[in-house]
Amino acid sequence: MLGPPPFILPWIGPEIMPLLDPKDPFFAKPWVRWATAGAPLAWGAMELALGNPGWALMFxxxxxYAAWALILSGK
Known part of the structure; x- marks a missing residue:
């Protein structure tokens, strides 16, 4: 047996932390959740309007993802 993969720390366990945790106290206020989702969406729309589809797709x-994790998932 080789043991666990090196990215799983034995004192933390195999749980994977979410990228955006809606239970974090930082996201307790609704305006913070909406701003976290809205800022990249607005930036992506601006990039699309400026003719940069690659950057637009990423933003x-x-x-x-932020809108789904923080607003739509209901967690």
Missing amino acids: LAAGA
Whole structure:
């Protein structure tokens, strides 16, 4: 047996921390959750309007993930 992969620390366990944790006290205020989701969405729309589809895709995907994790998932 080789043991656990090196990225799993034995004192933490195999749990994976979420990228955006809606239970974190930082996201307790609704305006913070909306701003965290809205800022990358707005930036992605601006990048798309300026003709940069690659950057637009990255920011829109980040904003969509933030909106799902912080607003739509209901956690």
